[in-house]
Amino acid sequence: MLEVSSKPVLFVKHTCPFCLKLRLYLLEAGLLDSVILCESRTPEEEEAMRAELSPHLAKVSYPTARFGEEYMTESDDIIARFARNGGRPPEQLPTYQAYVDGPFAQLLALHRENAELKQQA
Numbered sequence: 001m002l003e004v005s006s007k008p009v010l011f012v013k014h015t016c017p018f019c020l021k022l023r024l025y026l027l028e029a030g031l032l033d034s035v036i037l038c039e040s041r042t043p044e045e046e047e048a049m050r051a052e053l054s055p056h057l058a059k060v061s062y063p064t065a066r067f068g069e070e071y072m073t074e075s076d077d078i079i080a081r082f083a084r085n086g087g088r089p090p091e092q093l094p095t096y097q098a099y100v101d102g103p104f105a106q107l108l109a110l111h112r113e114n115a116e117l118k119q120q121a
């Protein structure tokens with residue numbers, strides 16, 4: 001288990017599109033060095049991460065950020081917090097914005113469509 005650190009800790013799943021959005025923001029804002037990235041790449045690592053997070057969260061979700069003893073699970077809220085604390089406004093980051101408006105928006109739309117089709121089936 002990680003010690004409580006002065007740097008925020010980000011818990012991410014390797015393939016998660018919400019996690020990539022957060023990572024892109026931090027990369028383009030030049031903030032990657034100011035966080036500790038804890039990434040799961042295998043089912044075993046994901047299980048260990050879930051076991052670490054579940055006592056602190058009503059529902060485990062990725063990405064999760066830990067600021068001291070505080071946990072946050074909404075990617076947009078986490079990005080807004082970094083932006084407020086001296087980071088760059090996300091609207092001013094062209095690569096981040098291209099991901100959010102392009103592949104990320106398409107994934108969300110496909111996910112919604114899939115959920116609707118499943119309900120109708």
Ligand SMILES: N[C@@H](CCC(=O)N[C@@H](CS)C(=O)NCC(=O)O)C(=O)O
Pocket residue numbers: 013015016017018019060061062063073074075076
């Ligand atoms: N509203 C959340 C949604 C995040 C989300 O749905 N993440 C997925 C992973 S891509 C998740 O945590 N699913 C539940 C799980 O993996 O247990 C956000 O924007 O951060």
